[in-house]
Structure formats: C-alpha cells, structure tokens
Amino acid sequence: MxxxxxxxxxxxxxxxxxxxxxxxxxxxxxxxxxxxxxxxxxxxxxxxxxxxxxxxxxxxxxxxxxxxxxxxxxxxxxxxxxxxxxxxxxxxxxxxxxxxxxxxxxxxxxxxxxxxxxxxxxxxxxxxxxxxxxxxxxxxxxxxxxxxxxxxxxxxxxxxKGYTPDWPGLDRFKGTVVHPQTWPDDLDLSGKRVTVIGSGATAATVVPAIADKCAGVTMLQRSPTFFITGRNANALAETLRELDIDETWIHEIVRRKILFDQEAFTKRTISEPDVVRDELLKGVRAYLGKDYDIATHFTPRYRPWRQRIAFIPDGDLFQSVRAGKATVVTDEIDHFDETGIVLKSGNRVDSDVVVTATGFDxxxxxxxxxxxxxxxxxxxxxxxxxxxxxxxxxxxxxxxxxxxxxxxxxxxxxxxxxxxxxxxxxxxxxxxxxxxxxxxxxxxxxxxxxxxxxxxxxxxxxxxxxxxxxxxxxxxxxxxxxxxxxxxxxxxxxxxxxxxxx
Known part of the structure; x- marks a missing residue:
C-alpha cells in the first residue's frame, strides 16, 4: 500500500x-x-x-x-x-x-x-x-x-536511532552491537553468545525469542523491572464468543472490563504498593521456583506505579530462564573490552553479540x-x-x-x-x-x-x-x-x- x-x-x-x-x-x-x-x-x-x-x-x-x-x-x-x-x-x-x-x-x-x-x-x-x-x-x-x-x-x-549509553570501551569491542530499533535482517545468532542489555519490555521480548537460536543469552540489567504474567487469552472474550455474541459487542464489553480492572489495579499500586509488589513477585516465583534469587534479579527498587508494567504472555521469559536457555545478571557495566563486558563487581560477561535494549531517544x-x-x-x-x-x-x-x-x-x-x-x-x-x-x-x-x-x-x-x-x-x-x-x-x-x- x-x-x-x-x-x-x-x-x-x-x-x-x-x-x-x-x-x-x-x-x-x-x-x-x-x-x-x-x-x-x-x-x-x-x-x-x-x-x-x-x-x-x-x-x-x-x-x-x-x-x-x-x-x-x-x-x-x-x-x-x-x-x-x-x-x-x-x-x-x-x-x-x-x-x-x-x-x-x-x-x-x-x-x-x-x-x-x-x-x-x-x-x-x-x-x-x-x-x-x-x-x-x-x-x-x-x-x-x-x-x-x-x-x-x-x-x-x-x-x-535508539538510545545507547556511552559505555567506556564500547569502541574496543570486536563483536557485533545492535539496537533492537535497527535490527539487521541478516543477523545470524547461531552459535553466538548473546548479551541483551536492559530489563524492560523489549529485553523481556528479545531474550525468549532468541534463546533457542543462539549458544546462550544473558539478560544484563542494572536493576530489575516489574512484570505481570498470564495466559495470552481473555477468558471473558472467549466466553462471549462461545455464546455467539457479535464481535462489536464483545470488543466493547471486554474493552470496558479491561479498563475497569486496570484502573482498580493502578489505584492499588498507589494505596497498597507492598501488597501489589508481593503479588507480582509471586507470579514470577511461580515460574522460577523458591530457590531462584528473585530478590536480586526480579525485585525492582521503585514503587509499582512509577513505571509501566509489561505483560509477559505465558511467562515465556521466565520459562527460558528456568530451562537454562537464558541467564539473568544484575550488575552495572564498568567497561567493554575486545571480547565482552567487565562489570563493576569484577565479573565479566563474554559476548559475541551485544543487544542494547536500552530504550528510546x-x-x-x-x-x-x-x-x-x-x-x-x-x-x-x-x-x-x-x-x-x-x-x-x-x-x-x-x-x-x-x-x-x-x-x-x-x-x-x-x-x-x-x-x-x-x-x-x-x-x-x-x-x-x-x-x-x-x-x-x-x-x-x-x-x-x-x-x-x-x-x-x-x-x-x-x-x-x-x-x-x-x-x-x-x-x-x-x-x-x-x-x-x-x-x-x-x-x-x-x-x-x-x-x-x-
């Protein structure tokens, strides 16, 4: 067109x-x-x-x-x-x-x-x-x-052009650096060690999508983000379709119900933020189990209402982590060198491809x-x-x-x-x-x-x-x-x- x-x-x-x-x-x-x-x-x-x-x-x-x-x-x-x-x-x-x-x-x-x-x-x-x-x-x-x-x-x-921080040594890195906003059509990840820098909705989307296509993927985040998990379906819409309700009616009814629930949830994030935080973390724990370090990797520093909460359909990010196909590292970048990223903790993440899921300008x-x-x-x-x-x-x-x-x-x-x-x-x-x-x-x-x-x-x-x-x-x-x-x-x-x- x-x-x-x-x-x-x-x-x-x-x-x-x-x-x-x-x-x-x-x-x-x-x-x-x-x-x-x-x-x-x-x-x-x-x-x-x-x-x-x-x-x-x-x-x-x-x-x-x-x-x-x-x-x-x-x-x-x-x-x-x-x-x-x-x-x-x-x-x-x-x-x-x-x-x-x-x-x-x-x-x-x-x-x-x-x-x-x-x-x-x-x-x-x-x-x-x-x-x-x-x-x-x-x-x-x-x-x-x-x-x-x-x-x-x-x-x-x-x-x-997306936003990429000015990390020390980035120009020394010999691998491939790509921002999700300008993803090359011909990028081959097979056999590559991939690091996705970021913790928001983009990183949470990319990681499970490439987990089966590369040698290994690490989500490197400075601090965690809140996520909501759930089935990628709407039970009310499914029920109304079973009743053979017109799609125009279904759209309006489901739309109003979702908006009603979202408003109630937003009010709760402000009136009882600790309760909401615990509920969100419980959803993560249901996928990762009680032994995973959720306190470090999936417990944000901010209150739930202060940033957008992304939806993770069917918990696919957490399923990739639990299956060992993806790893989460919570640390800050000190500098890049020729083969990867040196962290402020002294640890490093060796990488062939770095994806900078670091946001917009x-x-x-x-x-x-x-x-x-x-x-x-x-x-x-x-x-x-x-x-x-x-x-x-x-x-x-x-x-x-x-x-x-x-x-x-x-x-x-x-x-x-x-x-x-x-x-x-x-x-x-x-x-x-x-x-x-x-x-x-x-x-x-x-x-x-x-x-x-x-x-x-x-x-x-x-x-x-x-x-x-x-x-x-x-x-x-x-x-x-x-x-x-x-x-x-x-x-x-x-x-x-x-x-x-x-």
Missing amino acids: NVQGNIATNPSAAQQAEHFDVIVVGAGISGIGAAYHLTTQSPDKRFAILEMKDGFGGTWHTHRYPGIRSDSDLHTFGYRFKPWTSAPIATAAEILSYMGEVIAENGIDQHIRYGHKILSANWSNDDKLWTLTVTRLETGETLPFTTRFLWMCQGYYNHA LNVLGDIAFSIDDKPLNFADTVTYRGMMFTGVPNMVWIFGYFRASWTLRVDIVADFVCRLLRHMDERGVATVTPALRPEDGDMPLLPWIDEQDFNPGYIMRGLHLLPKRGDKPEWQHDQNYWNDRDVFPAIDLDDPVFHYA
Missing part, C-alpha cells in the same frame, strides 16, 4: 505548495486513527498524512527485532471502532494487518504520502497557515505544503524546525493544554498517549476533540485557535511535563527538558487517567477563555 500521492515531480510544479485543510504527521497508530475520524466525522475536510517511512505502522514498522509484540492488550490498544478478534498480546505482523484493514476499509490509503520527511514548519499570522518544507526521500526534491491545521501524530521517540514533535512568523519555536517554553495543545501555538494538536494504559485510548478521545473543534471554528467563521493562559492562571506555578515521583522511565527523564511545561490545574496537565479524560474531553467548553479565536 505504497501511495505516493499526486504531487508533480517536475521542479517547476514542485515549487507550488499543495494545500490541505488538515495535515496529519505520521502514519502510525495515532495517524491512522486520526485519519479514520477525519474521514467519518469531518468528511468535508481535505487532508493528507505525511509519513517519513515507506509504509504505515510507526512503531510496528520500525521495530523488527525477534519476537516483536505489543505490551498492551489489543482490546484496548486497538481502536474503539474496529473489534480485535485475536489473542490480546499481538505480534507486530498482526497489528500491521489490523491497521491495514482500517486503511483499506476506510479509503485512507489515498491520503497517505509515504517517504515524505518534514524539515520545517512555519506558522504565518498574516496568512493564517502552516507552511511545511518537506523532502521527498525517493527523489530528494523539496516540496512545500500548506495547511490550516497541523495534527502531530508522529509518536514520541526518534525512529532513526525522546523526540519532541518530530525534530521538526518549528517557527512562528519565522521566529524559532521552543516547545519547552510553552505550557501544555491537556497534553495536546500548547500556549501560543495556533492550530496544532499533538497526540501523546497514556503511560500506564494503551496509547490508542487517547487517540480516539483526542480525535473526537479535534473534529469537534474544527466544526466549532467553521460555525464561528474563524481561521485560528490558540490556547493561552487566562488571567487567573497568571501566578500558577509552572512545573515539568510529568511529576517524576508519579512516573519516571529513563526516556522521559532524559528528555524532560525538551517537553512543554505543565501547571497545577487539571486543564494545564497531561492527565494519565483515561476514565477522567473520557468524561472531561467531550465536555470541554470550546468557548472557554483558554481558546483565543481569530
């Missing part, structure tokens, strides 16, 4: 900007969701999706490491408008197939321009337009686009050079409106999903808001909308995007200085509560003094 659109390729035609009512940036899970809602709720709007890659999918297109799968259930990670009918934890291929069906069923392919990288975006207050400078990667030509409204759906991390709004009237725009100088708009920035909405729940839940909510806002602007006969602090917000303290005592994964903490500020009032924060957003967003007063129309 490689749709390049109808932009002329001769230089003279390329210089004339193609105009759209809305431009969606990114054809990942957010961008395709945004396109569906524009198609169904705002059919009068002419829109395009600009996607840098040569295909749709975002994360599921970028990541091709062994075992790549969701760490959220697809009943909530899937869209609310399209039932998910397979196992809750899905492979990348299954997710791409699902997204492809959404594209095909709703004619979204005609709107996608693949291989289009946005270099800069300038808002003109005189013209009431965003002008985008775009490189078409296939030809190298530069194309101008204009749009009334910019909808940022590009995700939150750099797709071209936070990417704020696509690393695009933004400006307003040709003056550079620094988003860290703005304040977020409900985690999706920015003070002083006209006609722009950003989708940034939930930390503890499925990303896509917020896609549907924000999309409803955007389509309602576009209709409201048409009804008022206005061209622009810009969020601004109200007089009563003048003395409001401005705080970092997220409270690190509430949520503190490394990729957020490393890039916190790049993100917009938040206030101490609900409307000036990115709420992590889906149930609250589900009620609040439809009730947002579009004539609130927050919104400045022109």
Whole structure:
C-alpha cells in the first residue's frame, strides 16, 4: 500500500505548495486513527498524512527485532471502532494487518504520502497557515505544503536511532552491537553468545525469542523491572464468543472490563504498593521456583506505579530462564573490552553479540524546525493544554498517549476533540485557535511535563527538558487517567477563555 500521492515531480510544479485543510504527521497508530475520524466525522475536510517511512505502522514498522509484540492488550490498544478478534498480546505482523484493514476499509490509503520527511514548519499570522518544507526521500526534491491545521501524530521517540549509553570501551569491542530499533535482517545468532542489555519490555521480548537460536543469552540489567504474567487469552472474550455474541459487542464489553480492572489495579499500586509488589513477585516465583534469587534479579527498587508494567504472555521469559536457555545478571557495566563486558563487581560477561535494549531517544514533535512568523519555536517554553495543545501555538494538536494504559485510548478521545473543534471554528467563521493562559492562571506555578515521583522511565527523564511545561490545574496537565479524560474531553467548553479565536 505504497501511495505516493499526486504531487508533480517536475521542479517547476514542485515549487507550488499543495494545500490541505488538515495535515496529519505520521502514519502510525495515532495517524491512522486520526485519519479514520477525519474521514467519518469531518468528511468535508481535505487532508493528507505525511509519513517519513515507506509504509504505515510507526512503531510496528520500525521495530523488527525477534519476537516483536505489543505490551498492551489489543482490546484496548486497538481502536474503539474496529473489534480485535485475536489473542490480546499481538505480534507486530498482526497489528500491521489490523491497521491495514482500517486503511483499506476506510479509503485512507489515498491520503497517505509515504517517504515524505518534514524539515520545517512555519506558522504565518498574516496568512493564517502552516507552511511545511518537506523532502521527498525517493527523489530528494523539496516540496512545500500548506495547511490550516497541523495534527502531530508522529509518536514520541526518534525512529532513526535508539538510545545507547556511552559505555567506556564500547569502541574496543570486536563483536557485533545492535539496537533492537535497527535490527539487521541478516543477523545470524547461531552459535553466538548473546548479551541483551536492559530489563524492560523489549529485553523481556528479545531474550525468549532468541534463546533457542543462539549458544546462550544473558539478560544484563542494572536493576530489575516489574512484570505481570498470564495466559495470552481473555477468558471473558472467549466466553462471549462461545455464546455467539457479535464481535462489536464483545470488543466493547471486554474493552470496558479491561479498563475497569486496570484502573482498580493502578489505584492499588498507589494505596497498597507492598501488597501489589508481593503479588507480582509471586507470579514470577511461580515460574522460577523458591530457590531462584528473585530478590536480586526480579525485585525492582521503585514503587509499582512509577513505571509501566509489561505483560509477559505465558511467562515465556521466565520459562527460558528456568530451562537454562537464558541467564539473568544484575550488575552495572564498568567497561567493554575486545571480547565482552567487565562489570563493576569484577565479573565479566563474554559476548559475541551485544543487544542494547536500552530504550528510546525522546523526540519532541518530530525534530521538526518549528517557527512562528519565522521566529524559532521552543516547545519547552510553552505550557501544555491537556497534553495536546500548547500556549501560543495556533492550530496544532499533538497526540501523546497514556503511560500506564494503551496509547490508542487517547487517540480516539483526542480525535473526537479535534473534529469537534474544527466544526466549532467553521460555525464561528474563524481561521485560528490558540490556547493561552487566562488571567487567573497568571501566578500558577509552572512545573515539568510529568511529576517524576508519579512516573519516571529513563526516556522521559532524559528528555524532560525538551517537553512543554505543565501547571497545577487539571486543564494545564497531561492527565494519565483515561476514565477522567473520557468524561472531561467531550465536555470541554470550546468557548472557554483558554481558546483565543481569530
């Protein structure tokens, strides 16, 4: 489904900007969701999706490491408008197939321009337009686009390059170093000693996926992570299917039940963290047995609510460890040498291949050079409106999903808001909308995007200085509560003094 659109390729035609009512940036899970809602709720709007890659999918297109799968259930990670009918934890291929069906069923392919990288975006207050400078990667030509409204759906991390710490001696290592985000198609692990550095969902996915393909695999972690284990199935969905209930009903019922249970669990992690910790560790112990050193290797230092808890379907990571196919080492890296890793304890891990499952580089709004009237725009100088708009920035909405729940839940909510806002602007006969602090917000303290005592994964903490500020009032924060957003967003007063129309 490689749709390049109808932009002329001769230089003279390329210089004339193609105009759209809305431009969606990114054809990942957010961008395709945004396109569906524009198609169904705002059919009068002419829109395009600009996607840098040569295909749709975002994360599921970028990541091709062994075992790549969701760490959220697809009943909530899937869209609310399209039932998910397979196992809750899905492979990348299954997710791409699902997204492809959404594209095909709703004619979204005609709107996608693949291989289009946005270099800069300038808002003109005189013209009431965003002008985008775009490189078409296939030809190298530069194309101008204009749009009334910019909808940022590009995700939150750099797709071209993952985060790898600057370990001493890494350049001396004679083996192969690979980041999961740029996994080579031709990497042969047979007979190799593999070390996977990291303890999160990616490491927990890669280790069991390669355990049977290499001489041995070690998961080297600085500190452990919390995991939830369970069967990769949903008992309620299975029961409803046995009763021959329509899949649309099953999707909604199961979705609500999962969200209800997740909210209750999140509250428990805060109200009784020690009890929840013991329950999570009990799940690990059920696979590894009472003699395994769970205190060292699977008991995290942080409270359960402070980081995302990944789901390990059927405990496959722990099964690999128990079977002796995988080893866990908890230590810190002192340095690399020619044949492996020397640890601060004095021990070493000899390696032929090192996989750096060490996370993302936070990417704020696509690393695009933004400006307003040709003056550079620094988003860290703005304040977020409900985690999706920015003070002083006209006609722009950003989708940034939930930390503890499925990303896509917020896609549907924000999309409803955007389509309602576009209709409201048409009804008022206005061209622009810009969020601004109200007089009563003048003395409001401005705080970092997220409270690190509430949520503190490394990729957020490393890039916190790049993100917009938040206030101490609900409307000036990115709420992590889906149930609250589900009620609040439809009730947002579009004539609130927050919104400045022109």
